[in-house]
Amino acid sequence: ELKVEQNPLFLSMQEGKNYTIYCNYSTTSDRLYWYRQDPGKSLESLFVLLSNGAVKQEGRLMASLDTKARLSTLHITAAVHDLSATYFCAVESGTYKYIFGTGTRLKVLA
């Protein structure tokens, strides 16, 4: 049974600092997704990582995938308050079934 773990679960960081969120999963998968959720809102797609070594960047966020280590990272560069949200990774478990991590709640302090 596929398990997806994110850490940290909570992250409070100062504006301008860098940090990394980790997503580990327990069985083989070549597809990993990152989503963002603002409080009380729906989920918004950030990145789709489709193969080993995939790296995608959008603004201050960069995501990477290492399928051999079963690890994805979401790196935040020079954090700003607008990045405060909960970030989820999701992994495909078999075809068309998706397991989400429990989320990382990020708070960026001014």
Added chain:
Amino acid sequence: NAGVTQTPKFQVLKTGQSMTLQCAQDMNHEYMSWYRQDPGMGLRLIHYSVGAGITDQGEVPNGYNVSRSTTEDFPLRLLSAAPSQTSVYFCASSRTSAIGTDTQYFGPGTRLTVL
């Protein structure tokens, strides 16, 4: 495009009542899914569909039924509501390929309380 729409936004039920949560998408996506989100547990897949007439169970299907008669609509039925089904429900859709799906687009959610 409206994207993925869900109705109602909020609902309160009594134990034992039944109801249907509506979900529709206008992007001609083959794949549609239902999730529930509980505090501290992320999202869990309830049921999904890869096209009209094709549905399958996800991680937590008990107490829920689905059907897919059209590409656009994917309703979720609660047969006999229980307090354990108090949650926020999200519907999502995406394109499919031979090896899986593209990213999912989520609806705004339905907040359900069962008393």
